[in-house]
Amino acid sequence: MSDARLPLSKLLQAAGRAFASMRAEGLGLQGALAAAGAKLPPSERGALQAILYDAVRRRALAEAALEALTEHPPKEPVRSILTVALALVFSGTYKDFTLADQTVRALRADPKTARAAGFANAVLRRAMRERSELAAKLEARDDVRYNVPAWWLARVQTAWPENWREVLEPARSRPPMTLRINRRRTDMETYRAKLDEAGMAHRVLGPEALMLEAPVPVESVPGFAEGLVSVQDAGVQLAAHFLPVKPGDRVLDACAAPGGKTAHLLELVDCRMTALEIDPDRARRIEETLSRLGLKAEILTADAAATDLWWDKEPFDAVLLDAPCTASGIVRRQPDVPWNRRPVDIRALAREQARLLKALWPLVKKGGHLLFVTCSIFPEEGPEQVSRFLAETPDAENVPLAPGLDGMMRLIPLARDTSPDGIEPAVHDGFFYALFRKA
Numbered sequence: 001m002s003d004a005r006l007p008l009s010k011l012l013q014a015a016g017r018a019f020a021s022m023r024a025e026g027l028g029l030q031g032a033l034a035a036a037g038a039k040l041p042p043s044e045r046g047a048l049q050a051i052l053y054d055a056v057r058r059r060a061l062a063e064a065a066l067e068a069l070t071e072h073p074p075k076e077p078v079r080s081i082l083t084v085a086l087a088l089v090f091s092g093t094y095k096d097f098t099l100a101d102q103t104v105r106a107l108r109a110d111p112k113t114a115r116a117a118g119f120a121n122a123v124l125r126r127a128m129r130e131r132s133e134l135a136a137k138l139e140a141r142d143d144v145r146y147n148v149p150a151w152w153l154a155r156v157q158t159a160w161p162e163n164w165r166e167v168l169e170p171a172r173s174r175p176p177m178t179l180r181i182n183r184r185r186t187d188m189e190t191y192r193a194k195l196d197e198a199g200m201a202h203r204v205l206g207p208e209a210l211m212l213e214a215p216v217p218v219e220s221v222p223g224f225a226e227g228l229v230s231v232q233d234a235g236v237q238l239a240a241h242f243l244p245v246k247p248g249d250r251v252l253d254a255c256a257a258p259g260g261k262t263a264h265l266l267e268l269v270d271c272r273m274t275a276l277e278i279d280p281d282r283a284r285r286i287e288e289t290l291s292r293l294g295l296k297a298e299i300l301t302a303d304a305a306a307t308d309l310w311w312d313k314e315p316f317d318a319v320l321l322d323a324p325c326t327a328s329g330i331v332r333r334q335p336d337v338p339w340n341r342r343p344v345d346i347r348a349l350a351r352e353q354a355r356l357l358k359a360l361w362p363l364v365k366k367g368g369h370l371l372f373v374t375c376s377i378f379p380e381e382g383p384e385q386v387s388r389f390l391a392e393t394p395d396a397e398n399v400p401l402a403p404g405l406d407g408m409m410r411l412i413p414l415a416r417d418t419s420p421d422g423i424e425p426a427v428h429d430g431f432f433y434a435l436f437r438k439a
């Protein structure tokens, strides 16, 4: 149960507005939340966020249930309020009586929706009575089971014909909370003792990676404010180990905000780091990240591809290109991603990645490296990018990411008890890595 002080009916109205803007305008969850939350007291925004996440995590099921339970689905704004309420029926976050009563109040409170209150009550009551059978029947449809639009499902099936279910399944559960210890301020043994002292069960996933068995708010993570740790997925933490960097090297993180990988690299090696970011608001977050962790970098705000505008012509020993992408590998964390992307976005983002690769390659020193990273499971943002880049770039070699590994790694989201091999962590999101060396 939420401990919100506003009645649930008010939160349902706000969540309905946010949900409607996501459906109609393709707004992302954070954008919709900011717009709807701005009208609420700040203390209520957490409760609104929880409701919206519940709704987005069960969007396909709630929409399919609305279709199954009504002959003519209602128009907005009733439609979105009722869809959110149906998602909450399946999440079981609220008691049935409270949910039905508060949905009716939410609809009655607005003359535009008041007439639909009785109808909504009947739909919700039936969904509550038939909850298990309804969910089982609707989840036989794979788009409903995996909570994605049909086109997204088809793209994943094409990309991973053998194991597309395995790729999609992890998004049905809550994302893990993984920490990265700051090697400059602590070590694994000392920090684990701190977690034990705080009674926080955890497991080690990598050289700096630890997963909490039960996620907590970041303020409750021991030593977070003092910069002992950061929150970062274990798959992401491979980046700093895959990019070869020696002390004193000149390093570029070309798409750096909020600075997670920049910080990890600086925690591991004393290097001269330039962190570049196109978005000024996001660039400020790099500064915050580094100052909490006691690290330093040159932070620039620019389009990485417009090298004439920001590059001083001194080549880099190592470049990290963590390129903008569809984020199809992190749907477990951002369940709205499949819903606010369009099929054309995949090609558009792949083109942008190619533009960045092409523009940044001349900045790499001879013998230096560029690590290309996306949090995507689509081949257009992974292996296909590599083939094209190698065909167009005679002095680029695709070299092993680490001893015993290939030059590329396609990680699908994973939640296992043990690591599949010595390097891949047991629990992580989906990523693509490729390492290039300049001949």
Ligand SMILES: C[S@@+](CC[C@H](N)C(=O)[O-])C[C@H]1O[C@@H](n2cnc3c(N)ncnc32)[C@H](O)[C@@H]1O
Pocket (backbone or CB within 6 Å): 254, 255, 256, 257, 258, 259, 260, 261, 262, 276, 277, 278, 279, 282, 302, 303, 304, 305, 322, 323, 324, 325, 356
């Ligand atoms: C995947 S995120 C980076 C995450 C970051 N590396 C980390 O580990 O915390 C991609 C970032 O690239 C930025 N970006 C997108 N296009 C860019 C460009 N042309 N030049 C520089 N930054 C860009 C985005 O604003 C976004 O902050």
